[in-house]
Amino acid sequence: MTNNYNDTKLSWESPEQMTADNNEHVYSPRFLDKKWQDRWTKDGLHSVDDNDPRPKWYELTMFPYPSGDLHIGHWYAMAPSDAHARFRKMQGYNVLHPMGFDAFGLPAENAAIKRGIHPYEWTMSNIENMRGQLKSMGTIYDWDREIICALPEYYRWNQWFFLQFYKAGLAYRAHAPANWCPSCQTVLANEQVIDGNCERCDTEVSRRDLEQWFLRITKYAEELLDFSGLLDWPERIKAMQSNWIGRSEGTHISFDISHCGLEEVELRTFTTRIDTIYGVTFVVLAPEHPLVDKLTAPEKAKEVKAYVEQARRQTEIERLSADKEKTGVFIGSYCVNRLNGEKVPIFIADYALLSYGTGIVMGVPAHDTRDFAFAQKFDLPVKVVIAPDNWNGNELEEAHIENGTQVNSGQFDGLTSDHGKDAIADYIEGQGWGERTVSYRIRDWLISRQRYWGTPIPIIYCDRCGIVPVSEDMLPVLLPEDAQFRPTGESPLRYNEGFLNTSCPACGGMAKRETDTMDTFVDSSWYHMRYTSPSYHDAPIDPKTMAKWLPVDQYTGGAEHAVMHLLYSRFFNKAIRDIGLVDYDEPYLRLFNQGTIISQNAKMSKSRGNVINPDIYVDKLGADVVRGYIMFLGPWDQGGEWSDGGINGMARWFNRLWDIVTRDVETIMETPNPEKAERDLTRLLHKTIRRVEEDYSRFKFNTALAAMMELTNYMARAWDNNQVTKSSWTSTISNLLILLAPIAPHVTEELWERMGNEYSIHNQLMPDWDKDLAQDEEITLVVQVNGKVRDKIQVEASVSEDQAKSIATESEKVKPYLQGMDIRQLIYVPGKLVNIVVS
RNA sequence: GCCCAGGUGGCGGAAGGGUAGACGCGGCGGACUUAAAAUCCGCUCUCCCUAAAAGAGGUGUGGGUUCGAAUCCCUCCCUGGGCACCA
Numbered sequence: 068m069t070n071n072y073n074d075t076k077l078s079w080e081s082p083e084q085m086t087a088d089n090n091e092h093v094y095s096p097r098f099l100d101k102k103w104q105d106r107w108t109k110d111g112l113h114s115v116d117d118n119d120p121r122p123k124w125y126e127l128t129m130f131p132y133p134s135g136d137l138h139i140g141h142w143y144a145m146a147p148s149d150a151h152a153r154f155r156k157m158q159g160y161n162v163l164h165p166m167g168f169d170a171f172g173l174p175a176e177n178a179a180i181k182r183g184i185h186p187y188e189w190t191m192s193n194i195e196n197m198r199g200q201l202k203s204m205g206t207i208y209d210w211d212r213e214i215i216c217a218l219p220e221y222y223r224w225n226q227w228f229f230l231q232f233y234k235a236g237l238a239y240r241a242h243a244p245a246n247w248c249p250s251c252q253t254v255l256a257n258e259q260v261i262d263g264n265c266e267r268c269d270t271e272v273s274r275r276d277l278e279q280w281f282l283r284i285t286k287y288a289e290e291l292l293d294f295s296g297l298l299d300w301p302e303r304i305k306a307m308q309s310n311w312i313g314r315s316e317g318t319h320i321s322f323d324i325s326h327c328g329l330e331e332v333e334l335r336t337f338t339t340r341i342d343t344i345y346g347v348t349f350v351v352l353a354p355e356h357p358l359v360d361k362l363t364a365p366e367k368a369k370e371v372k373a374y375v376e377q378a379r380r381q382t383e384i385e386r387l388s389a390d391k392e393k394t395g396v397f398i399g400s401y402c403v404n405r406l407n408g409e410k411v412p413i414f415i416a417d418y419a420l421l422s423y424g425t426g427i428v429m430g431v432p433a434h435d436t437r438d439f440a441f442a443q444k445f446d447l448p449v450k451v452v453i454a455p456d457n458w459n460g461n462e463l464e465e466a467h468i469e470n471g472t473q474v475n476s477g478q479f480d481g482l483t484s485d486h487g488k489d490a491i492a493d494y495i496e497g498q499g500w501g502e503r504t505v506s507y508r509i510r511d512w513l514i515s516r517q518r519y520w521g522t523p524i525p526i527i528y529c530d531r532c533g534i535v536p537v538s539e540d541m542l543p544v545l546l547p548e549d550a551q552f553r554p555t556g557e558s559p560l561r562y563n564e565g566f567l568n569t570s571c572p573a574c575g576g577m578a579k580r581e582t583d584t585m586d587t588f589v590d591s592s593w594y595h596m597r598y599t600s601p602s603y604h605d606a607p608i609d610p611k612t613m614a615k616w617l618p619v620d621q622y623t624g625g626a627e628h629a630v631m632h633l634l635y636s637r638f639f640n641k642a643i644r645d646i647g648l649v650d651y652d653e654p655y656l657r658l659f660n661q662g663t664i665i666s667q668n669a670k671m672s673k674s675r676g677n678v679i680n681p682d683i684y685v686d687k688l689g690a691d692v693v694r695g696y697i698m699f700l701g702p703w704d705q706g707g708e709w710s711d712g713g714i715n716g717m718a719r720w721f722n723r724l725w726d727i728v729t730r731d732v733e734t735i736m737e738t739p740n741p742e743k744a745e746r747d748l749t750r751l752l753h754k755t756i757r758r759v760e761e762d763y764s765r766f767k768f769n770t771a772l773a774a775m776m777e778l779t780n781y782m783a784r785a786w787d788n789n790q791v792t793k794s795s796w797t798s799t800i801s802n803l804l805i806l807l808a809p810i811a812p813h814v815t816e817e818l819w820e821r822m823g824n825e826y827s828i829h830n831q832l833m834p835d836w837d838k839d840l841a842q843d844e845e846i847t848l849v850v851q852v853n854g855k856v857r858d859k860i861q862v863e864a865s866v867s868e869d870q871a872k873s874i875a876t877e878s879e880k881v882k883p884y885l886q887g888m889d890i891r892q893l894i895y896v897p898g899k900l901v902n903i904v905v906s
Numbered sequence: 907g908c909c910c911a912g913g914u915g916g917c918g919g920a921a922g923g924g925u926a927g928a929c930g931c932g933g934c935g936g937a938c939u940u941a942a943a944a945u946c947c948g949c950u951c952u953c954c955c956u957a958a959a960a961g962a963g964g965u966g967u968g969g970g971u972u973c974g975a976a977u978c979c980c981u982c983c984c985u986g987g988g989c990a991c992c993a
Contacts, residue, residue: 851973
């Protein structure tokens with residue numbers, strides 16, 4: 068059969084040339100995108116009803132920073148999540164799939180410094196533009212629920228949460244060395260320093276001592292390691308969070324310094340290897356440790372001071388480099404190892420970190436690689452206390468860090484080191500010299516930022532009353548509009564007299580406001596909650612909508628947020644739970660991480676010039692083709708490479724689909740065997756339904772599309788071969804359109820209407836598949852001899868084991884391989900194959 | 907160094923103990939066209955062979971388990987990500 072494809076194909080012409088008016092059969096994607104987007108908006112098709120009785124499904128994708136342009140990476144994150152949310156909706160859920168803007172942050176302020184545009188103007192006009200681009204994707208976002216973090220009605224609740232944390236002892240101020248990004252002109256949290264560089268701008272960070280506000284995430288270290296409240300999170304993300312939290316079990320053990328005549332009478336160290344306590348030959352303090360001054364002998368003072376200053380100057384990178392040669396200084400005093408009464412010299416060295424454990428390390432060169440290197444450098448004794456198996460008593464070439472037998476360990480000699488650990492810890496606890504404990508690598512979350520475009524921290528400093536929180540009824544503390552944007556290293560708010568000067572809420576006297584603003588990760592820690600009641604005035608969330616929607620059922624986004632946003636948000640949830648604001652333990656029950664879309668073998672970036680602008684493709688090919696192509700690239704979690712050739716393939720398939728759906732069924736001729744034609748097409752349809760729905764639920768859009776392509780390929784062939792019936796044809800195309808609707812909402816809506824169906828396809832339910840109808844009538848029986856395929860035979864699906872075996876052994880192609888052989892075994896796999904084992 | 911995730915045609919990728927390479931891109935050949943584009947049809951892992959048929963080989967490497975391994979187990983190599991002087 069020949070088709071006049073010119074009449075029915077999709078046209079990629081502009082809508083001016085091709086409108087639905089001048090030709091019913093020609094479709095312009097650009098025209099149709101707009102036609103249906105307008106219609107859906109007008110009908111409120113995607114507005115979400117809090118009172119809908121259907122089971123709820125809250126599907127969220129990480130909201131974008133309003134950089135001003137929606138690039139292909141945004142599409143890659145958002146189009147598949149939209150398809151998945153649509154799929155859930157078509158499974159009968161009441162779906163909330165909202166969108167908003169992570170609108171505070173540095174680029175807005177940098178634009179102000181560079182170009183004199185106010186951050187508010189810059190941000191809001193970017194949002195305006197991006198909202199339009201987001202709408203062009205054809206997503207089901209309910210724009211009535213949009214949130215913008217930079218607006219006072221949002222950030223006042225950041226301040227409100229901060230005050231609750233302050234009251235609960237979860238927010239505190241401390242003077243501490245902090246990571247300073249000289250380019251961003253602000254401090255950063257530990258999570259925002261990647262390999263010693265700023266997470267945003269990649270500039271090397273330095274250290275700066277400042278008064279800073281912290282949130283006490285360490286209080287939740289143990290609970291954050293417990294992922295049992297999550298339904299489905301990637302193991303990788305859980306591993307990254309576990310790594311970051313860095314739990315290690317060990318013992319606190321103190322060394323006696325009572326002979327020094329100080330107020331302090333002991334040095335507390337943390338060790339995971341208490342079994343090696345008899346091998347201590349030195350103790351190391353972190354250079355910044357407060358006891359350093361007190362313990363330094365006068366004759367060493369100069370040398371120690373020089374070392375401390377040099378250590379402070381070092382950047383994070385220099386200091387943490389593992390291959391760096393050990394440095395340090397003997398400070399001229401000693402402590403006593405209480406277990407054996409030995410006198411132990413005290414050093415300072417920068418490999419001891421003030422912020423981990425107690426800031427003091429017991430040096431056991433025989434059994435720790437770092438201590439070994441230090442001992443070599445300073446010619447300190449290496450005392451073996453854990454004998455390796457078959458140890459001959461010689462000196463060690465390197466540290467023996469594995470297990471062994473306790474030696475030179477007093478009463479513990481002869482125990483295995485495992486037993487030694489327990490016995491020594493018991494003994495120490497009994498003597499009151501220390502106790503078993505757990506140490507974590509994670510530090511409290513530093514939220515102060517010395518920048519303008521963020522949430523003002525609602526704190527007032529009064530000379531008489533000290534630190535005074537702003538009272539709740541005075542919120543929000545508004546960002547002043549008229550700030551001077553100068554990169555001074557201090558918040559621009561400090562130079563704004565009108566903002567800075569205020570009166571003390573306690574005594575009414577003159578006082579000054581905190582001028583730092585909050586890390587923007589505070590905004591994203593609870594934004595998912597605000598979507599449920601974006602304009603609620605009495606609290607961050609309406610308790611009614613909270614109970615209805617939260618927690619989030621499915622969250623999607625990039626893995627780069629594993630130890631930043633995702634960890635902060637989990638902490639935030641647990642903290643506000645303990646304050647009594649929510650009653651669940653985890654904010655995001657299921658998490659799926661999409662990969663990265665690349666182009667020309669590299670991440671897209673302006674400097675590489677390999678950036679793909681989606682608008683051009685949307686304009687030419689329509690949103691559905693771009694959506695479909697992005698989902699067809701490969702498995703969503705593995706990312707993929709953009710190719711222009713590839714997207715044309717997707718456009719071609721939509722073209723063929725359009726052709727198939729718009730064929731006139733009245734021209735179908737009588738087929739010789741209508742029952743068989745009907746059964747065959749129906750069978751493939753039901754197999755396709757099964758595959759597509761399984762694939763959607765696992766985010767395998769690529770194979771779902773492949774299944775639908777196989778179906779259209781079959782249909783085109785069957786039509787040409789006169790092997791279709793009107794009824795199966797019609798029912799197959801309407802089911803196919805429903806299956807495809809989550810990926811391609813516009814084309815399917817248009818074709819659905821053209822078939823004469825009731826508006827809207829997006830209110831249809833996903834079809835069920837029928838096991839019997841999907842059942843094969845014939846199968847290909849594979850016949851192997853010793854595991855090698857020798858024949859493939861079409862047989863009835865109902866074939867019995869005996870029948871299959873005899874068909875296999877009697878195959879003409881197989882017989883030569885059986886000649887003169889003994890059949891040892893016949894393996895039968897029902898519905899699949901027979902393997903004849905011969906020798 | 908430790909912990910994850912990967913390695914399959916020219917390319918993106920299917921298959922997660924049972925026909926390796928679905929689906930798509932690219933390529934080749936053909937139809938339509940004055941021609942081109944678009945569209946449609948056919949072929950497209952490698953070797954052997956004039957060709958077909960039939961063989962043989964083939965999923966990073968080397969071993970193992972199994973009637974049968976891309977798939978499970980062990981060794982090593984490579985790629986990407988995370989942690990790393992954390993005591």
